[in-house]
Amino acid sequence: GHFIRLHSQPGEVVLDPFMGAGATGVAATRMGRRFVGIEIDRRWFDLAAQRIAAAQAQQPLFAY
Numbered sequence: 001g002h003f004i005r006l007h008s009q010p011g012e013v014v015l016d017p018f019m020g021a022g023a024t025g026v027a028a029t030r031m032g033r034r035f036v037g038i039e040i041d042r043r044w045f046d047l048a049a050q051r052i053a054a055a056q057a058q059q060p061l062f063a064y
Helices: 002-007 023-030 042-057
Strands: 013-016 034-037
Touching: 002 023, 013 023, 023 034, 023 042, 034 042
Parallel strands: 013 034
Antiparallel strands: none
16 A cells, blocks of 8 residues: 555556456555456456455545
């Protein structure tokens, strides 16, 4: 979260070319950033997509 907050503003796009389970995507979503993630392994991609969608469905915890 700290790196995202330090290097981007709300509404900007955060890119994670090695997404894994999507932790960066979840953090970016919670901080009001748009997110593009790339993952070669379909299992990890599916898990990340579910986690990011769940984060998008939640109300923000903090105002950024």
